[in-house]
Every structure is written in structure tokens, then in C-alpha cells.
Amino acid sequence: MSVREERAKEREYRAAVMRLQQRHLAIQVKLDRAYDDRLRGIISEELWLRKSAEWQDELELVRAETARRDLASQNYAVTGSRILEHARDAARMFDRQERAEQARLVKTLVLNGTFDRGTLCPTYASPFDLFVKGNETGDWLGGRDSNPDNVVQSHKK
Numbered sequence: 001m002s003v004r005e006e007r008a009k010e011r012e013y014r015a016a017v018m019r020l021q022q023r024h025l026a027i028q029v030k031l032d033r034a035y036d037d038r039l040r041g042i043i044s045e046e047l048w049l050r051k052s053a054e055w056q057d058e059l060e061l062v063r064a065e066t067a068r069r070d071l072a073s074q075n076y077a078v079t080g081s082r083i084l085e086h087a088r089d090a091a092r093m094f095d096r097q098e099r100a101e102q103a104r105l106v107k108t109l110v111l112n113g114t115f116d117r118g119t120l121c122p123t124y125a126s127p128f129d130l131f132v133k134g135n136e137t138g139d140w141l142g143g144r145d146s147n148p149d150n151v152v153q154s155h156k157k
Helices: 003-040 045-088 090-096 099-109 128-137 148-156
Strands: 110-116 119-124
Touching: 003 045, 045 090, 099 110
Parallel strands: none
Antiparallel strands: 110 119
């Protein structure tokens, strides 16, 4: 998955969480208003019990979906940390592997390579090319702002 796709997925995740929070708040407002109406005698006990049970069930579904998304987000963070740890130790791990495994890894990372005046110049496969470029330049965003939506908005003004 590309960095752009990851960013889109993150925006989608944040939007979904926001929708869940809004839904939770809307249900809670309904419950509070209906309770006030019950206390004032505007609605019957029977209606209050039926509707409050429905809304409590709906709140429980929203809570479960929110928890599921939070767990997925935590899993992404753990996976990202592991990837960074492996990247940090990659050279040492590579040196310890057998030649066949080293060759398999090189074939995964490198599409093609040229030899220029005694120097090997590899052409890296995606997404590894982005890592190499980011490491060489220090620009991990590829010339883009970390929040491209804001950039688009500022250019429209």
C-alpha cells in the first residue's frame, strides 16, 4: 500500500470515528430529552421504557464499533513500530542470513541495477524506493504537506 493510500485510509478512519462520536452524542441527546419528557409527564412510562431500551442498544452498538476501530488503530501502530525496528536492524539481519535468503531479499527490494564506474546503482521496487529517497533527502513526504487537504484549501483562497 502506498503512502498516499495509507493517508487516505487514515482520513477515512478519522471520519468514521467522528461519525461514530456524533452518532453517540445524538443518541445520548435523545435519551436525555426523552428522560426529561418522562419526568414532566409528556410521554408515558411505557414509551420511555421502549425507546430508552432501543437507544441503549444502539449506544452499545456504537461503543462496540468504536472499540473495534480503536483496536485496529492500535494494531496498525504496533505493526508500524515493528516495521521500524526491523528496518533499523535490517543490515545486521541481512549479514546473518544465508546467501539464498539474501538473494531472495535483494530480488524483493531491487527491480534492476546498473554498474557505473565501480558503483552499483540499484533501482528499488515500490515502496522501498520511497524509503531510500526519504532517507537520502530527509524529505519523507515527497514534497507534500503532511495534511494535503489544508494545502488545497490554502491555494484556493
